[in-house]
Amino acid sequence: MGGSKMDIRTKVSSRKATTKQKIIYALIAVFIVLVPVIFQGIGQLFLVRIMGVVGLYVMLALGLNIVVGFAGLLDLGYIAFYAMGAYVGVIVGDVMLKTFGASFGPWVYFASLPIAALAAAATGIALGTPVLRLRGDYLAIVTLGFGEIVRILITNDVFGLTNGPAGLPRSGQSIPEPFGLLWLREHAVFSIGDNFNFQFSNNLYWYFIAVLLCLLTIFVVRRLDDSRLGRSWTAMREDEVAAASVGINITTAKLWAFSLGAVWGGVAGLTFANFQQFVSPESFTFMESVFVVCIVVLGGMGSIPGAIIGAIAIQGIPELIRGLAQSGILPLDPGQASLVSNYRYLVFGLVMVIMMAVRPQGIWPSARRAMELHPDDEKIQNEESQSLWEAEHKTDTADHDL
Amino acid sequence: MSGDVIVQQLVNGITLGGLYALIALGYTLVYGIMLMINFAHSEMFMAGGYVGLFVLKALTNEAWVGAGAVGFFTGSTIGLIVLFVIVFLAAAILVGILGVVIERFAYRPLRHAPRLAPLISAIGVSIFLQNAVLLWVDSKALPFPAVMPVVTVVKVGGVTVNSLQILILVTTLLLLAFLDTFVSKTRIGKAMRATSQDREAAGLMGIDINQVIGLAFFIGPALGGIAGVFHGMYYGSVKFDMGFLPGMKSFTAAVIGGIGNLRGAMLGGFVLGILESLAAGFLSAGYKDVVAFAILILVLIFRPGGLLGESVVEKV
Numbered sequence: 001m002g003g004s005k006m007d008i009r010t011k012v013s014s015r016k017a018t019t020k021q022k023i024i025y026a027l028i029a030v031f032i033v034l035v036p037v038i039f040q041g042i043g044q045l046f047l048v049r050i051m052g053v054v055g056l057y058v059m060l061a062l063g064l065n066i067v068v069g070f071a072g073l074l075d076l077g078y079i080a081f082y083a084m085g086a087y088v089g090v091i092v093g094d095v096m097l098k099t100f101g102a103s104f105g106p107w108v109y110f111a112s113l114p115i116a117a118l119a120a121a122a123t124g125i126a127l128g129t130p131v132l133r134l135r136g137d138y139l140a141i142v143t144l145g146f147g148e149i150v151r152i153l154i155t156n157d158v159f160g161l162t163n164g165p166a167g168l169p170r171s172g173q174s175i176p177e178p179f180g181l182l183w184l185r186e187h188a189v190f191s192i193g194d195n196f197n198f199q200f201s202n203n204l205y206w207y208f209i210a211v212l213l214c215l216l217t218i219f220v221v222r223r224l225d226d227s228r229l230g231r232s233w234t235a236m237r238e239d240e241v242a243a244a245s246v247g248i249n250i251t252t253a254k255l256w257a258f259s260l261g262a263v264w265g266g267v268a269g270l271t272f273a274n275f276q277q278f279v280s281p282e283s284f285t286f287m288e289s290v291f292v293v294c295i296v297v298l299g300g301m302g303s304i305p306g307a308i309i310g311a312i313a314i315q316g317i318p319e320l321i322r323g324l325a326q327s328g329i330l331p332l333d334p335g336q337a338s339l340v341s342n343y344r345y346l347v348f349g350l351v352m353v354i355m356m357a358v359r360p361q362g363i364w365p366s367a368r369r370a371m372e373l374h375p376d377d378e379k380i381q382n383e384e385s386q387s388l389w390e391a392e393h394k395t396d397t398a399d400h401d402l
Numbered sequence: 403m404s405g406d407v408i409v410q411q412l413v414n415g416i417t418l419g420g421l422y423a424l425i426a427l428g429y430t431l432v433y434g435i436m437l438m439i440n441f442a443h444s445e446m447f448m449a450g451g452y453v454g455l456f457v458l459k460a461l462t463n464e465a466w467v468g469a470g471a472v473g474f475f476t477g478s479t480i481g482l483i484v485l486f487v488i489v490f491l492a493a494a495i496l497v498g499i500l501g502v503v504i505e506r507f508a509y510r511p512l513r514h515a516p517r518l519a520p521l522i523s524a525i526g527v528s529i530f531l532q533n534a535v536l537l538w539v540d541s542k543a544l545p546f547p548a549v550m551p552v553v554t555v556v557k558v559g560g561v562t563v564n565s566l567q568i569l570i571l572v573t574t575l576l577l578l579a580f581l582d583t584f585v586s587k588t589r590i591g592k593a594m595r596a597t598s599q600d601r602e603a604a605g606l607m608g609i610d611i612n613q614v615i616g617l618a619f620f621i622g623p624a625l626g627g628i629a630g631v632f633h634g635m636y637y638g639s640v641k642f643d644m645g646f647l648p649g650m651k652s653f654t655a656a657v658i659g660g661i662g663n664l665r666g667a668m669l670g671g672f673v674l675g676i677l678e679s680l681a682a683g684f685l686s687a688g689y690k691d692v693v694a695f696a697i698l699i700l701v702l703i704f705r706p707g708g709l710l711g712e713s714v715v716e717k718v
Contacts, residue, residue, distance in 0.1 A: 074518050076525075130703045136517050137439050141653065142702050145695035148650075152695075156688045286646070290525060297522055346533040352526025356519045357511040 036207050041198040046323040048203040050316060052275060055210030056268045057315040061295040061307035062217045063264025068293065069302030069366070070230060071257035072237030074140040076289055077127075077147025081120040081262040083154060083284040085269025089116035090168045090175060090279055091161055097176060105176030109274050113267060120266025121259040128258035132251055147289055154281040167280025168273075175277050181205045206275040213271065217264055218304055225302075229256055287345070291315075294348050298355060300362025309364055318344040406560030411683040412676060417567045417636070419675025420574035424629035425652035426659070426667035427581060428622030434598040434662035435618045438509070438517070441524035444649020445531040446501055446623035450493045450630025451640035452535065455546055457492040461485055462549060475549075482550060490573075493631045494624035501623030502616050510612075528645075535642040543641040546634040570632050577625060578668050585664060594618065598662060647691060651678070654698035660708030669709060 017025060039047040060082060067075045092115050093108040104111075131142050157164035169175055181202065188200035224230045232253045235243035244250050273279040291314065299310025321340045324330040355362065425447050432440040462485075464472050475485040508527050512520045556563040585591035596604040597614045605611045633648065634640045655674040659666025674694065681693040701708065 072518075074521065130699070134702060134706065137521050138657075138702050138706060140518075140521060141439065141650075141657075142699050145650070145698045149692050149695050149699075152689070152692050156686075287529075290529065293522070293525075342537055343533075345529055346537060349526045349528070349530030349533060353508045353523050353530070356515070356523040356526070357508075360515060360519055 032211055036204060037198065040201060040204055041192070041196040043197070044327065045201065045203055046327060047320075048201070048207055050319045050323055052203060052207035052210050053319065054311050054316040055207060055214050056272050056275070057292070057295060057311040058214050058308050059210070059217050059264050059268040059271075060292045061299065061311050062214075062221050062304065063261045063268070064292050064296050065261075065302065065304070065307050066221065066224065066264075067257050067261035068296050069300075070225065070233040070237070071254065071261075072136070072233075073254065073257060074136055074293075075143045075258075075261070076140045076286070076293065077143035077145070077150070078261070078265055078292055079284045079286075079289040080127075080147040080150040081123060081265030082269040082272070082288070083150055083281075084120045084123045084262075085116040085266025086273040086279045086283075087154065087162055087168065087269075088119035088266070089113065089270030090273050092116070093175065094169065094173065102176075106179035106181075108176050109178040109270070113270055116266045116270040117263045118266075120262040120269070123266075124258040124260075124262030125255055128255045132254055144286065144289070147284075147286060151281055151284050151286075154284070162281070165281060167278060167282075169278070175274055177202075178205065178209075178274065203275075206271065209271060210275075213267060221304060224260065225304075229253065233257060291348075294352060296362075298351060298362055300365035302366035303362065303364050306362050306364040306366070310362070313363075314344075314348065404560075407683060408680070409561045411679040413561060413563055413567065415676035415679030416672060417570050417675070418679060419655075419672035420571050421629045421632055421636075421648065421671075422652045422655045422675050423578065423668045423671025424574055424625045424632075425648060426655040426671045427578070427664060428626045429653050429656040430659070430661055430664060430667040431594075431618045431622045433656070434664075435594065435601070435615055436509070436513075436520075438520045439524065439653065440509075440622070441521060442504060442508075442527035442531065443622065443626055444645035444652075445528050446497050446626035446645075447630040447633070447648060447652075448535065448640070448642065448645035449500055449531065449623075450497045450627025451546075451634040451644060452539065452544075452630075453493040453496045453627060454489050454631030454634055455544060455640050457489050458485070458547060458549060461488065462547065485549065490628055490631055493627040497627030497630070498620040498624035501619040501626075505615065505619040532642050532645070539642070541642065543639040546638050546640060548635075548638065550635070566636060570636065573628070573632070577628065581621065581625070582664060590614075590617065647694075650698070651694045654694055654701070656708075657698065657706075658701050658708055660710040663708065663710045666708055666710035673709075 036048045036051050039045070039051075060078070063081075064075060064078045067073050067078070089109075089112045093112040096104060096108050096111060127143065127146050131139055134142060154162045155165055162168065163170050181200075184200040184205065189198065191197045232243065232248040235246070235248055236250060236253050240250060243253075272283070276283075295310035295314045296307060297310075298306075298314060299308070300306030318340055321330065325333075325336065325340070425443065428443045428446065429440060432438065432443070460466050461475055462472055474481040476482070504527055508523045509520050512523055550566065550569075552564050552566045554562045554564050555568055585594055593604070593609045594614050594617065596607065596609055597611060601611060604614075629648075630640075630645075633644065651674060652671065655670035656667045657670070658673055659668065659670030661667075674697065677697065678690060678694055682690040685693070
């Protein structure tokens with residue numbers, strides 16, 4: 001018994017970074033801050049933009065990861081929460097602007113962010129409550145239907161709030177600039193030589209907001225994974241009946257998964273709307289939901305680095321190739337460049353099929369999930385039989401001692 | 403809404419319901435045997451539309467089959483019937499083969515995987531096929547040639563029933579009756595029923611499971627392909643994303659009837675088609691699709707076993 005407790009402790013403490021890991025983290029941090037500044041300086045604005053969008057998708061993937069990876073509930077309508085966050089945030093922001101006047105403009109984004117998050121969480125609970133009893137594949141279809149209903153309602157200008165296919169803000173209105181952007185644009189300006197002229201931009205601002213939100217998400221998601229709730233999700237995912245019989249409240253666990261997953265969708269949605277300065281139902285199709293599922297599956301269900309790698313691979317790389325071709329850096333003509341982005345869905349389809357057959361645990365799987373999906377993995381089997389043998393051996397010696 | 407309009411919507415709904423029933427059978431057959439939602443089934447329907455279109459174009463192209471053949475196909479009633487039989491057979495067989503190939507490569511390796519794996523794989527297949535058509539055929543809707551003259555057969559007051567609607571309904575009912583007899587009366591049908599009850603035990607009794615699964619993946623897509631051709635004829639065009647909504651609605655139909663239950667799928671198809679057409683008449687057309695999805699969600703929540711299905715008990 002003492003031995004197994006020690007094992008758990010070492011596993012937990014191994015989360016503390018070693019020197020090597022610290023250096024890697026520092027390098028990543030420098031990369032995250034410096035690279036977009038350089039891109040901005042040399043005038044390649046689209047690269048900053050792509051990095052910002054990748055950041056939003058990392059957030060979406062991490063949020064969906066809570067539902068799919070941790071709790072094991074396949075959600076094919078996750079983009080509905082993204083839409084809720086974007087629309088509720090923009091509509092509420094507009095009301096705030098009207099109530100408090102134009103001087104409140106810089107604070108609108110920050111003030112509407114918690115409201116967007118809450119709206120998404122409430123939507124998550126509203127969706128979660130009726131579907132609690134459903135089996136995995138039925139649940140997937142219900143969430144798909146829910147996502148489509150949300151999109152159709154938005155397209156049909158429900159309650160006169162969403163302005164239909166034309167999107168928000170309505171003509172003549174605009175999403176106000178956030179706090180600090182104006183100041184940064186005027187003051188964060190410098191040049192190195194003739195070719196490097198840096199001026200702070202809208203894209204850079206939202207990129208850094210996205211990075212900060214990603215860090216917050218990663219922090220929360222890691223804490224969740226290790227929490228009591230996170231462990232009850234794991235138990236529930238592996239065997240719902242067994243989990244219920246050891247006292248886990250399945251209803252609460254599922255609703256927490258839905259609402260906490262939805263929160264990040266909502267936060268990402270409002271940030272997306274501000275980043276774009278515009279939001280329309282086109283951004284919330286079923287394919288977008290599949291896109292995020294694909295990121296999670298490809299990266300590795302339940303894995304945080306997996307979600308980041310997945311977002312870069314699936315959202316970043318095709319956009320990067322297209323952007324580089326459009327700006328003339330890559331020697332591709334516009335036809336070939338658009339082919340890259342057209343072919344990506346085709347490739348994603350194939351990747352999903354191949355991944356499920358060859359590597360269902362994803363590129364960077366969480367250790368636990370890999371074990372579930374590949375129980376016949378030799379290494380794990382060896383470890384298991386080793387620990388079984390040890391356990392038997394220990395009882396044997398204990399018997400002898402007695 | 404006047405009485406005539408309601409009856410007219412009923413007629414339209416029954417026609418649509420026939421198509422849903424044909425597609426729903428594919429979902430229910432595969433679910434009954436494999437316990438998986440074949441998400442790619444909507445693309446079988448789409449593929450059927452395209453195969454039908456290309457075969458029809460090839461057979462009415464003088465450069466391909468000669469002027470005499472084209473004259474025969476388009477000039478006489480018998481020719482038209484022969485033409486349509488060929489078109490439908492081609493769509494059924496080719497799409498059926500496509501279904502078998504997909505099962506072999508995308509689903510068979512996952513037979514013992516956790517339940518979500520085949521679903522994700524099926525979504526991948528669906529995305530792949532849609533985009534393959536988008537990239538390699540056309541991203542725009544292709545017009546479906548109106549070879550068959552559509553004439554009004556019945557006209558009572560303001561209500562009309564045209565020849566195409568009757569053709570769809572008669573063919574659908576014949577196919578449903580055929581499939582029902584096939585599954586309940588033949589030896590291989592019995593093997594299918596046995597496999598859907600307990601795959602392992604059926605295998606131990608000497609039933610070739612792979613053959614049964616292959617057959618389910620032939621018949622389902624073949625029926626879906628036929629529905630695709632009808633859909634193309636009825637709406638006058640085919641498009642790469644035409645499968646998604648009818649596919650989702652047919653899945654709804656299969657669930658309404660009780661998934662895994664063949665007669666349930668047929669019933670569900672007609673129920674959904676009629677409800678949807680009436681909703682389009684009463685509410686605005688924009689909300690028509692919301693109705694189908696709302697019905698899907700409500701049925702799954704309140705009666706997941708469907709109308710004719712047994713209550714689904716989770717096996718531990």
